Amino acid sequence: MEQGWHKEVIRVHYKDTDQMGVVHHGNYVNLFEIGRTEWMRHAGIPYSKMEEMGLLLPVMDLTINYQKSAHYDDQVVIYTSVSNVSKVRIQFDYEARLLQEEQEATDLPSGELLAKGSTVHMWVNRDWKPARIDRLAPEVFAKLQAM
Numbered sequence: 001m002e003q004g005w006h007k008e009v010i011r012v013h014y015k016d017t018d019q020m021g022v023v024h025h026g027n028y029v030n031l032f033e034i035g036r037t038e039w040m041r042h043a044g045i046p047y048s049k050m051e052e053m054g055l056l057l058p059v060m061d062l063t064i065n066y067q068k069s070a071h072y073d074d075q076v077v078i079y080t081s082v083s084n085v086s087k088v089r090i091q092f093d094y095e096a097r098l099l100q101e102e103q104e105a106t107d108l109p110s111g112e113l114l115a116k117g118s119t120v121h122m123w124v125n126r127d128w129k130p131a132r133i134d135r136l137a138p139e140v141f142a143k144l145q146a147m
Helices: 027-042 047-052 138-146
Strands: 006-011 059-066 075-085 089-099 112-122
Touching: 006 027, 027 047, 027 059, 027 075, 027 089, 027 112, 075 112, 075 138
Parallel strands: none
Antiparallel strands: 006 075, 059 112, 075 089, 089 112
16 A cells, blocks of 8 residues: 555643653554544545444554653654555554654655554444454545545
8 A cells, every 4th residue: 555644733731741851652542543534524424424324443553652752842753654564454654753843744754753653443333343344434445545
């Protein structure tokens, strides 16, 4: 699958930092979720549409590799892409990068790497039983395969 990145720029809020003004390591999971949610919306398949179809996408696996700390009021860009799609699973890859005040986010990952990682998700129905996306939402599956 070709790797196309979606970018989402955020500013670090005070609530996401510790007493030293450093982003708590657990908040990178939230950054990744922001990236994933916006990737889905940008792709035309927002979570709200998936849920209306009776599909859920719980996390099965999460990896994070920390490189450098972000601090209060930093401008961070979250790059998100899909690296693997099957009929029952999808893998998202992420890079959280620091942007300098005058720096613009580019379409490909740029800025100083803060953390990178991935999440693997499984399509399930409302009863939390595995669901085949190709059968329940073939148009969504086709769109994901084309990305």
